[in-house]
Amino acid sequence: MDGPLQRDADDLTRHLRAGDWLLAALPPAPRRDEEQARLAADIVTACRTLRERFIARHAEQVYDGLTDGRTRFPRLAELAFAAAERFPGLVPTRAELAAERALAQADKHGREIDQGIFFRGLLRSPSIGAHLMAAMRAPTPRARELLDDFRRLGHVRLTTVDLERRDGAGYLTVHNEHCLNAEDDQLIDDMETAVDLVLLDDSVRVGVLRGSVMTHPRYRGRRVFSAGINLKQLRDGRISFVDFLLRRELGYVAKMLRGILLDPAAGDAAGQTVEKPWIAAVEGFAIGGGMQLLLVADRVIAADDAFFSLPAAQEGIVPGAGSLRLTRLTGARLARRIILQGRVVRATDPEAALLCDDVVPADRVDETVERAVRDLSAPAVLANRGMLHLAEEPPDLFRAYLAEFAYVQAVRMHAPDVVDKVGRFGRSEEASA
Template sequence: MSTAPGNALLTADADLATARHALADAAQRAAAVLRRLPQPSDRSPEQRAAGAAAHADVRAIRVRFMRRHGPAVYAELTDGLARQPRLAELCTAAATAFPGLVPDEPTMAVERARPQADKEGWEIDQGIFVSGVLRLPEEGVHLLDAMLRPTPRALRLLDGYLDGGEIDLGSVRLRRHDGTAHLTMCRDDCLNAEDNRQVDDMETAVDLALLDPAVEVCVLRGGPMTHPRHRGRRVFSAGINLKALHAGEIGLVDFLLRRELGYVHKLARGLREADGWSSGGGKPWLAVVDGFAIGGGAQLLLVADQVIAASDAYLSLPAAQEGIVPGAANLRLTRYAGARLARQVILLGRRLRVTEPEARLFVDEVHEPGEALDAAVRPAAERLRGEAVVANRRMLLAAEEPVDAVRGYLAEFAVQQALRLYGGDVVGKVGRFTVRE
């Protein structure tokens, strides 16, 4: 079956079998055009225009296909919502069941091996698919619930952690003491800048803390660094690892979407099991900020129940300057700070010292660095231990951040973040960025 692009766009509205054929045919035509071109960084202006046109034609069909057939697609991939595949598994299954809808694994393996400037941009097509699922009320919530379930890695490690009360995951250490889980970010080589490894370790640690029946309160803090300018001092987080982004090692599905739908969402909502909330609607989290909370680090403060900080610390969300979207901060920051300050922080890159009056919208207590802040951790955690805290934090979240609000935001985020990864400004700038200090 061979169809012109315009006809294929219309055929995407036909019955599923016909639309499936048209989509596969359009994807094959686009792939044939792209195979004749050099890699993206070596293309002439004319070749870039040809590649962009090929992508645009088939992407319009993918969008139309998901709008028309999204529920049927998701039902087939999940056995009528009986299964709950995680995001990466869902994308892999979609590539097999619906050729041309998302890139297959061999295509993504080649893509992952390339630096960001040499990538074809197949993650945009993954973003279109994920967005199409999240825009559907029932299917989108089903996917959110799937991503709130404990990871297989956490379940494998659970018994060993419960027996010893501590575990070192590599970039994160978790220790239980007197009913409190202390989760310490310890990427001392990069100031806790997040990459795929740290996101995986963070989600595993969050799962273990939430699954631990002896844990009532969780504390999130950065560990001491070995960086020359911060040697021996604790640092909370430098945000996304821009060096890894330039190298092409920050993926949409494996990092950016997994982070938001996975451990960050679990910090807010807890774990979801097939029979309900396995952690009773989540557990309260105390964030302790040493040094700085940049980008993704600042995003974590927006889902913490209490934040205490050293008096010399600061917060910032420089994603707009880096060319990307700061996770779900655009959803949450306005609630915390109001529209004007949110725009100053996100659009204009305003840095907030925790001693500024406006910073108190994000930080509950400020203490002198070192021993004074250390001493404040235990009493702050104790204040979150009340019997009604979990129920009330769940009701606060229901009022502040309904599930459908999260679902709708992340549906748009999936596409916008994917597009930003391949923006000319990102590709041009990212190689010049280093960890901010």
């Protein structure tokens, strides 16, 4: 590291260690009186301000150092842990995050907020953001390991996702039945693997997303698309900021929209990007993250008894990139009613035409999906969807949005109202069990 960067890094570490010492001298959080709690909050705020100033001043040099002059393309978690080793105190270490992971959300120290500060600082740079987004669009090692088997067998069963190739389509079915296909860290990993396999297999022309048949007593025997984020796991502290909330947006959802990069070093050079159209077939409901997937699908088919909602504001968090994408589909007024007021849109409502393309009886979903696969297999579809995406959501607009999302979502995850809401969700769930 050069002189100014090294000096600032040493100063940062020294001041942060002093802050840790002052916090350790106070009683544990539950036993602090009002004055002690206020002092602790002031110390935490001062330390985070130092981190913000450091990454704002040195983002380019920090990122270049962590990526060997941008010759390497580490993914989010690898990048964050490398930063923890190279710049002590800037972001939490593996051990610190492991300790946090063992705590309920209400008992965490909010260390992931420091990761939010770090990634906001990186993503605010157009050049760093482009490099990091390219890294996240590369095929995952897990998908590459499974690719030969999928090409040969046409089927892969992951922990929470079943992927089958049939008649030129890759049918990705979510099997997280115990929680109504709610999203958790495992599902995010499985979804990215499955999306990669769809994009890497030359025999697949179109991807299809669908929910499995439920075992949950209330919906037994019926398909459900997605219940959104798993609030029970959020309450228990098992929803990861980097491996779930950031990885989801920069990983499989971005790949659905823009495709994968076979070689991130080559960027979007000819032959390096592989993209395919996607169909979402919604039965039951698409809530939260489930509805967000509809905003990147090329065709949405809904059973006539399905509904859609983005209840993030009611839960206290931000609906991923939904706030970026919903307005262009529905207009500003309806988007605000959906996000801010919790408006539920039913498939038979007139407004549903802004969110889905086909509304059919449940027993006609299969045939409608098959027809959509044929329609989206036309040779000119890929070129035109690419131009539509370029017009609707330029990559740099997405980068700028994700920069602010990284910080805001990290803060909201640890906000008192969120902790209280997910706690009440858990109590009501246990009472109804």
